[in-house]
Amino acid sequence: DQQVKQNSPSLSVQEGRISILNCDYTNSMFDYFLWYKKYPAEGPTFLISISSIKDKNEDGRFTVFLNKSAKHLSLHIVPSQPGDSAVYFCAASGWSDNQGGKLIFGQGTELSVKP
Amino acid sequence: DAGVIQSPRHEVTEMGQEVTLRCKPISGHNSLFWYRQTMMRGLELLIYFNNNVPIDDSGMPEDRFSAKMPNASFSTLKIQPSEPRDSAVYFCASRYYPSGIPSGNTIYFGEGSWLTVV
Numbered sequence: 001d002q003q004v005k006q007n008s009p010s011l012s013v014q015e016g017r018i019s020i021l022n023c024d025y026t027n028s029m030f031d032y033f034l035w036y037k038k039y040p041a042e043g044p045t046f047l048i049s050i051s052s053i054k055d056k057n058e059d060g061r062f063t064v065f066l067n068k069s070a071k072h073l074s075l076h077i078v079p080s081q082p083g084d085s086a087v088y089f090c091a092a093s094g095w096s097d098n099q100g101g102k103l104i105f106g107q108g109t110e111l112s113v114k115p
Numbered sequence: 116d117a118g119v120i121q122s123p124r125h126e127v128t129e130m131g132q133e134v135t136l137r138c139k140p141i142s143g144h145n146s147l148f149w150y151r152q153t154m155m156r157g158l159e160l161l162i163y164f165n166n167n168v169p170i171d172d173s174g175m176p177e178d179r180f181s182a183k184m185p186n187a188s189f190s191t192l193k194i195q196p197s198e199p200r201d202s203a204v205y206f207c208a209s210r211y212y213p214s215g216i217p218s219g220n221t222i223y224f225g226e227g228s229w230l231t232v233v
Contacts, residue, residue, distance in 0.1 A: 006157070034221065043119070043206055043224030044158070089158055101212065102171055103148070103222055107157035 003027045004092050006106035014114055019077040021109050023090030026071065030092040034103070035064060035075050038087045047088075048075070080113045087111070117141070119225035121207050127231045133195040136228045139188055140209030148208040148222060149182055149192050158206070164190065165212060176201075197232045204229050 005024045013019045021035075031052035036044035050057040050064045050073070057064050063076045077084055090106040120139040128134055140147050148163040162172040164184045172182070179198070184190040194201055208222040 002156070036224075041226075043208075043226045045224070046221050049221065091158075102160060102163055104160065105150070105158035107155070 002106070003030075004090055004104050004106040006088075006090055006109050008109050009107070010110045010112070012112045012114060013080050015082055016079045019075075019080045019084065019111055019113065021075040021077075021088050021090075021111065023073045023075075023106055024071060025073075025092050027092070027094070027104075028071070029094045030104075032093045032101070033064070033066060033073050034091045034093070035062075036089040036091060036105075038089060038108070044089055077111075080111075082113050082115050085111055085113045119207055119209050119223055121205075121225035121228050123228060124226065125229045125231075127233065128197055130198055130232055131196045132232075133193065134197045134201075134230060134232075136192040136205050136207075136230070138190045138192070138207030138225060140190070140207070141223055142188070144209035144211050144223075145187065146210045146212040146222070147184060147190050149190070150206040150208065150224075152204040152206060152227070161192070161205075194230075197230075199232045202231050 003026050034049040035047040037047045038044040048059050048062050048064050050066050055066050061077055066073045087108045087110045089108045091103045093101045093103045122137045145166050149161040150158045152158050161174045162182045163170055167184045180194055182192045204227045206224050206227045208224045210222040
């Protein structure tokens with residue numbers, strides 16, 4: 001039973017264009033969301049996050065949008081660069097969870113940015 | 116600063132053998148996670164510890180899997196006996212919790228242990 005879902009296993013975009021990666025969640029108790037980036041043969045690295053009190057967080061070329069009513073978040077990369085080619089994982093956590101806020105990840109979306 | 120250190124990086128073993136994966140979390144961190152990466156389920160949480168105590172092991176596939184954290188700087192994930200379907204990349208991650216701020220939920224991953232069971 002996947003609480004965090006990334007329905008697109010792959011995405012291909014042209015260099016310079018916008019990349020939009022999507023994520024849906026089912027648990028309304030989640031209140032903190034993160035995106036991780038993973039290159040082959042490496043561990044995932046933290047990219048950007050957003051708490052449920054916000055609907056947008058921006059860091060350079062990366063922006064995360066949160067739609068709580070739809071239980072949906074997205075990661076926008078503008079402009080996309082070939083070095084952004086990687087697998088992107090969405091994760092969700094219940095900060096208020098008194099068990100320590102475990103992170104639940106989605107299946108990942110493989111982004112390919114073509115020159 | 117040293118990150119999360121995992122060993123071995125690669126392991127090839129025969130079905131039925133015992134496999135032990137090791138993890139050293141970032142110094143000062145008190146939460147440790149074991150994840151398994153598969154194509155179908157992405158990063159699947161197996162178990163996590165807070166202050167060396169297992170909090171949630173509901174993701175552990177079956178009794179063949181066990182995890183321990185004898186102290187704050189070391190954890191093991193053991194598979195006995197191993198089966199071909201256990202072949203995957205196993206990641207360890209750590210964080211400091213509670214940090215008092217929501218961003219304290221950011222966890223830091225090791226480079227993974229690539230397990231192949233033949």
